[in-house]
Amino acid sequence: MPSDSQSSVSASADDMVVAPLSREAVIGRLRAAGIAPTHQRIEIAQVLFDCHEHLSAEQLLVRVNARFAQSSKATIYNTLKLLVEHGMVRELFVERDKVVYDPNMTPHHHFYDVDSGKLTDIPAEGVEIRGLPPLPQGVLSAGVDVIVRIRSAA
Numbered sequence: 001m002p003s004d005s006q007s008s009v010s011a012s013a014d015d016m017v018v019a020p021l022s023r024e025a026v027i028g029r030l031r032a033a034g035i036a037p038t039h040q041r042i043e044i045a046q047v048l049f050d051c052h053e054h055l056s057a058e059q060l061l062v063r064v065n066a067r068f069a070q071s072s073k074a075t076i077y078n079t080l081k082l083l084v085e086h087g088m089v090r091e092l093f094v095e096r097d098k099v100v101y102d103p104n105m106t107p108h109h110h111f112y113d114v115d116s117g118k119l120t121d122i123p124a125e126g127v128e129i130r131g132l133p134p135l136p137q138g139v140l141s142a143g144v145d146v147i148v149r150i151r152s153a154a
Contacts, residue, residue: 109146
């Protein structure tokens with residue numbers, strides 16, 4: 001059973017049913033991560049956590065401002081940086097000039113459709129990684145992200 005600070009999720013990735021987080025739950029998540037919950041940070045986090053999509057900063061800006069929040073591009077980027085640094089969202093570099101933000105922090109990987117630009121989650125259990133090279137001295141692995149690029153066979 002999810003706590004008040006989590007969304008309620010059931011079904012498969014394609015048929016996901018998700019209850020939106022309350023404003024109080026978003027504030028709680030920000031505080032738990034050590035982030036001061038300003039009005040704009042709350043609005044930005046609310047959009048990210050409720051959409052369950054992989055959004056670019058520009059897409060997020062449009063959605064946040066559609067809610068009458070009137071955030072600037074700089075505020076969006078600064079808040080995204082903060083959310084990434086505090087482990088609340090993942091930053092995914094899907095192409096050289098395309099970065100999206102993933103609010104799903106459970107272990108998973110992605111299919112990236114190069115024709116449509118759509119990113120789809122792959123459960124971590126569906127990917128097996130073997131034979132990683134030894135890490136350079138003095139570093140630790142922070143994780144492995146797999147993005148499988150796909151395109152139409154037609």
